[in-house]
Amino acid sequence: MIGFTALSGWLLAALSLLLAGVLAVLHYLRIRPRQIRVITTLFWQQASEQVRARSLFEKFRHPFTYLLLLLAGLLVLLALAKPVFDDAGQPYRVIVLEAGISMTSTDNRFEKAIELVHDEVARSPEERVAVIVADPEPRLLKHFEEGLGVLKIRLDALKPVDQPVIRTAVLRIAKSLIAQREIGEVVLVSAQPVVLSDPKVRVQAVGEVINNAFIFSATFVPDATDMTRGEFHWCIGFNGQQDGKTTVLLRRNDEILQSEDVTLKPGSTREFYLSDIDADGSTLSASVFGNDCIRGDNQIDFRLPNRQLICLAPIGGTALPGSLKSLADLLMEISASETEVAEGATVIGVGPKGTDARIVIWSAERKGALQPLTATRHPLVDGLVFEDALCRVPANPLSVSETSIPLLLAGSSPVAVWDSNANRLVVSELFFDESASVVRRTGYLVFWNRVLHRLAGWSHVPLVLTPLQSRYSDFDHQASLAFKADINHAKPVEGVVADAISGRTFQMPLWQFILGTALFLMLLEAILNIRGRIA
Amino acid sequence: MGDLFSKEFVDAISQIRLNAGTVPRGGIHGAHVSTQLGGGMEFSDFRLYAPGDDIRRIDWNLYSRSGRLFLRLFEEERDLPVYTLLDCSDSMFFEDPPRANAGKQAAAIFIGAALNQHDRPSLYPFGETLNEGFPTLSSSRALPAALQRLAAIGPCGLTNLPAAVHKLKALRLRRGVVAIISDFFDPAGIETLLESLNGLRHKLLLIQLYDERDSNPTLDGELSLVDCETDHNLKVTVTPKLIEEYKKVHMDFQNKLLEFSTKRRAGYISINIQRNVLAQFMDLFSNGVITTGG
Numbered sequence: 001m002i003g004f005t006a007l008s009g010w011l012l013a014a015l016s017l018l019l020a021g022v023l024a025v026l027h028y029l030r031i032r033p034r035q036i037r038v039i040t041t042l043f044w045q046q047a048s049e050q051v052r053a054r055s056l057f058e059k060f061r062h063p064f065t066y067l068l069l070l071l072a073g074l075l076v077l078l079a080l081a082k083p084v085f086d087d088a089g090q091p092y093r094v095i096v097l098e099a100g101i102s103m104t105s106t107d108n109r110f111e112k113a114i115e116l117v118h119d120e121v122a123r124s125p126e127e128r129v130a131v132i133v134a135d136p137e138p139r140l141l142k143h144f145e146e147g148l149g150v151l152k153i154r155l156d157a158l159k160p161v162d163q164p165v166i167r168t169a170v171l172r173i174a175k176s177l178i179a180q181r182e183i184g185e186v187v188l189v190s191a192q193p194v195v196l197s198d199p200k201v202r203v204q205a206v207g208e209v210i211n212n213a214f215i216f217s218a219t220f221v222p223d224a225t226d227m228t229r230g231e232f233h234w235c236i237g238f239n240g241q242q243d244g245k246t247t248v249l250l251r252r253n254d255e256i257l258q259s260e261d262v263t264l265k266p267g268s269t270r271e272f273y274l275s276d277i278d279a280d281g282s283t284l285s286a287s288v289f290g291n292d293c294i295r296g297d298n299q300i301d302f303r304l305p306n307r308q309l310i311c312l313a314p315i316g317g318t319a320l321p322g323s324l325k326s327l328a329d330l331l332m333e334i335s336a337s338e339t340e341v342a343e344g345a346t347v348i349g350v351g352p353k354g355t356d357a358r359i360v361i362w363s364a365e366r367k368g369a370l371q372p373l374t375a376t377r378h379p380l381v382d383g384l385v386f387e388d389a390l391c392r393v394p395a396n397p398l399s400v401s402e403t404s405i406p407l408l409l410a411g412s413s414p415v416a417v418w419d420s421n422a423n424r425l426v427v428s429e430l431f432f433d434e435s436a437s438v439v440r441r442t443g444y445l446v447f448w449n450r451v452l453h454r455l456a457g458w459s460h461v462p463l464v465l466t467p468l469q470s471r472y473s474d475f476d477h478q479a480s481l482a483f484k485a486d487i488n489h490a491k492p493v494e495g496v497v498a499d500a501i502s503g504r505t506f507q508m509p510l511w512q513f514i515l516g517t518a519l520f521l522m523l524l525e526a527i528l529n530i531r532g533r534i535a
Numbered sequence: 536m537g538d539l540f541s542k543e544f545v546d547a548i549s550q551i552r553l554n555a556g557t558v559p560r561g562g563i564h565g566a567h568v569s570t571q572l573g574g575g576m577e578f579s580d581f582r583l584y585a586p587g588d589d590i591r592r593i594d595w596n597l598y599s600r601s602g603r604l605f606l607r608l609f610e611e612e613r614d615l616p617v618y619t620l621l622d623c624s625d626s627m628f629f630e631d632p633p634r635a636n637a638g639k640q641a642a643a644i645f646i647g648a649a650l651n652q653h654d655r656p657s658l659y660p661f662g663e664t665l666n667e668g669f670p671t672l673s674s675s676r677a678l679p680a681a682l683q684r685l686a687a688i689g690p691c692g693l694t695n696l697p698a699a700v701h702k703l704k705a706l707r708l709r710r711g712v713v714a715i716i717s718d719f720f721d722p723a724g725i726e727t728l729l730e731s732l733n734g735l736r737h738k739l740l741l742i743q744l745y746d747e748r749d750s751n752p753t754l755d756g757e758l759s760l761v762d763c764e765t766d767h768n769l770k771v772t773v774t775p776k777l778i779e780e781y782k783k784v785h786m787d788f789q790n791k792l793l794e795f796s797t798k799r800r801a802g803y804i805s806i807n808i809q810r811n812v813l814a815q816f817m818d819l820f821s822n823g824v825i826t827t828g829g
Contacts, residue, residue, distance in 0.1 A: 033756075033757040033758045033759040033770050033771075034756065034757065034758055034759065035758075035759045035761060035768075036754065036758050036759070036760055036761065037629070037760075037761045037762075037763050038760050038761065038762065038763065039626045039629050039630065039634075039718070039720060039746075039749070039763055040626060040718075040720040040722075040762055040763075040764070041760050041761075041762040041765075041767050041769045042720060042722065042724070042762075042788075043781050043784045043785050043788065044760050044769055044771055044781060045767075045769055046784045047777055047780035047781040047783070047784045048769070048771045048777060048780075050780045050783075050784070051776060051777050051780050
């Protein structure tokens with residue numbers, strides 16, 4: 001069934017009749033022949049009989065051109081009425097499926113949510129239902145013009161992600177899709193108890209309200225006097241219908257730092273802390289167990305900041321002056337550091353004002369063969385590439401203490417280690433060896449730059465730790481939506497929205513198509529009326 | 536008479552002669568050689584004597600050589616009846632200046648040429664039928680009066696040449712030359728018109744008055760054409776294609792007229808009404824003698 005958005009049906013019919021009448025009069029006036037007296041009609045009679053006998057079309061030309069004009073005029077009227085195909089009583093329905101962290105429960109609620117989407121889709125004609133998936137990257141799974149086959153394939157491939165959903169932004173997109181419709185609704189399929197005042201949004205809850213404990217936040221507060229240590233604060237929250245028992249667990253590697261059973265009220269949070277934590281860049285694993293159904297927020301890894309004092313001084317031998325000079329120059333560029341180059345270039349101190357920081361350069365007595373220099377996975381050097389640099393292997397293994405952590409390796413032998421006991425960086429003198437190609441490599445300065453910037457740029461402000469592997473920090477939901485959809489929400493336009501967020505080409509509105517057809521018919525009529533081209 | 540028959544025109548037609556070849560028997564002495572053999576001056580033939588023949592015309596010399604009686608035959612010069620049928624239908628008066636003016640001048644030329652050699656011209660205007668024109672003229676003194684009456688002829692309805700010819704036949708006139716001056720736009724069609732001329736016993740001369748617009752109409756667009764004689768209304772859309780077809784039909788009309796003239800051994804003269812009629816006659820017959828054909 002067809003409806004009109006710009007003119008009422010009665011008005012359109014009246015205008016059509018008026019148009020037919022006006023066109024008929026104009027057409028009659030146009031084709032009414034001029035009367036001319038001639039000396040004889042003898043030849044004209046025979047000639048026109050010959051022409052007509054050869055052209056059947058000629059006999060019908062006048063009615064045909066009138067019909068063409070009438071049709072063209074009616075189409076223009078129809079186009080002005082801006083028709084839309086409108087199944088009576090069937091609203092346009094945009095289904096928003098939340099696929100965020102709330103759907104990552106252990107009770108298969110996401111599968112149930114997809115079934116619910118299928119049920120909702122089945123309630124409406126195919127061309128009247130659209131589906132949007134709401135996750136950190138909201139997108140159109142099915143536009144009005146797309147078939148159900150496409151939707152099924154896309155739903156089957158859909159997985160919930162361990163991130164929250166920016167619901168308001170997605171709902172805004174959904175409502176823009178039905179903004180031009182007389183009747184339309186948004187169906188929000190959510191696992192969370194949602195209360196919305198918008199009458200156009202209907203919430204379809206999936207799954208039951210469940211008990212869910214989740215890690216709310218984590219903060220590292222450095223000690224005011226010793227910034228290499230501090231307190232680790234973390235907070236857990238709880239949702240549910242009644243009090244829930246939860247076990248919280250904090251680990252560093254395999255070492256359990258904290259383990260506690262707590263009972264939490266629904267909607268409450270509880271903060272835990274652990275004092276005297278080394279800010280050594282190690283990873284903390286926080287977990288909650290127990291009365292909990294949503295698994296995506298149960299365990300999060302945090303990385304502590306690296307705030308170790310470092311000492312820089314040659315031990316045993318004498319470092320190459322050129323190497324130390326370049327190192328000193330580098331330290332000078334770090335504004336947060338206070339650099340002292342001792343007489344004879346034996347000690348270079350670095351650190352915040354009033355704080356000693358030293359890097360110890362360890363001297364090997366004998367030199368080994370040149371080996372490729374590589375970095376370990378330690379946070380200080382992770383991702384560092386020395387571009388196939390070669391470094392001499394120390395004859396004596398570089399092991400200042402048993403707690404030394406290798407940072408750089410020449411072959412398999414460490415040439416730079418982090419001495420966690422002494423809180424210092426120990427670097428083999430061979431690293432600066434004249435024959436090693438390291439000094440001439442970009443990675444050399446990058447290495448020192450990274451180490452020193454990280455260690456020198458301390459502050460006393462508590463750090464809110466972000467989970468490892470998180471995308472929160474570099475993901476701006478609003479900006480992302482704006483970029484992806486390019487929507488002016490102040491004036492939603494269906495075509496633009498659908499096009500932008502689905503990647504489809506623009507759909508020509510029906511009235512534009514009709515108008516184009518009308519213009520074509522007018523052109524045809526004009527061509528037919530060109531003298532000498534008829535029949 | 537005015538511009539139609541000016542003094543120059545009248546003077547000019549006094550120089551024109553009419554050559555009809557041999558004329559039918561009968562009539563009075565004139566300038567044309569008759570098929571009748573008799574008391575003329577020009578020897579023509581011998582024939583055997585038959586009882587009742589004038590014995591004064593027996594060739595005695597031949598009798599003395601052959602022993603048989605032969606009669607000497609001489610050609611007799613006779614006058615020529617010239618019947619001029621002038622189309623005075625409405626179509627001849629439709630244009631401005633009317634096509635009838637050219638027709639009247641052509642008729643005057645024929646009448647004048649006939650009188651110049653003591654022939655006996657007569658004029659019959661016709662429209663729906665043959666009308667009474669003026670009686671046979673026998674003297675050039677009657678020319679001014681004849682031209683005056685000619686100039687006064689007005690339109691007389693539809694063209695119906697077959698009816699006029701039928702009436703002409705009924706008059707049982709002495710055989711002579713019939714000059715038909717017309718546009719030949721007969722509503723009955725050219726075929727009917729020519730068929731009616733077939734039974735005419737006179738020598739025939741067809742003088743067609745044409746306008747270039749007859750063959751090259753300049754009309755265009757949606758038109759309702761009204762026949763000036765019949766008031767027949769014809770709605771046409773004049774397109775190049777229709778014009779092309781019109782020309783074909785007109786050409787067919789002309790061809791039929793020419794074919795008839797050839798078969799009938801009739802004379803055919805085409806006069807452009809836009810040009811000077813007398814000049815056209817002079818051009819056609821540079822020796823000043825109009826030949827009427829077979």
